[in-house]
Amino acid sequence: MMMRPNPANTQLYLLLLRSTESRWHELPDEDGDAETSAHADLITALQQDGRLVYCSPLAHPAEGALVHFRDGQVQVQPESIDADPIAGFYIVRCASRDEAVALAAQIPDAAYAPVLVRALMDVPAVDGTMTETPQGA
Template identity: 30%
Template sequence: MKYMLLIYMDENALSETEREHCYAKSAQLAQELNAKGQYLSTAPLHPVATATSIQVRDGKSLITDGPFAETREQLGGFFLIDAQDLDEAIAIAAQIPGARVGTVEIRPVLEVAGLPKQQ
């Protein structure tokens, strides 16, 4: 089953050196998952100040700068993995460096017919 591991943290929780170390550790984890056939995708996101949100209501688009909600922790990146079950997804999420300073939300991915296949 596919799981999305959403990494939330305070953008200012890490120094630039700590952030680079986090990226290196995340890349290492991605390589390990890839070797086991569990890696699908991962990426950090640019800071929340670069976010744009859109809402469509009654056919009209409302576009605003910034994230959808003001929170203490922001979505900072993700891993998309293939795990046998939730327990295995939890074990993988616990290895994500961001889990040490933030929160990793684990969500099963809903398979929808008619979508393009991943390459």
């Protein structure tokens, strides 16, 4: 896979989206379509200005797993469906935390659930870290 370096003076941020299952069941189709369209518009804008690294919705929590390694044994449990399960994420390239926060506020989900903003740590000695961006992402 072709990789291009992260431009100087920028940091990668994870914008973690939360949602509730009940919200999606109660959301009228036209509102869901409008929200999907708003995400698509934001994704297009972030791609055009080079700030989007990657984004994706996540499958239903029932399809996930919690994996622990304790006492020499692998333990797998179903993912709990808490009040606000993780629904998706954006990885974006920003010049500052304030810029990442401003982008998070533009995500449609921020109108009804908090969006977590976290900087990704730079680990230059480890190949495959997100300090480099997949071409076309």
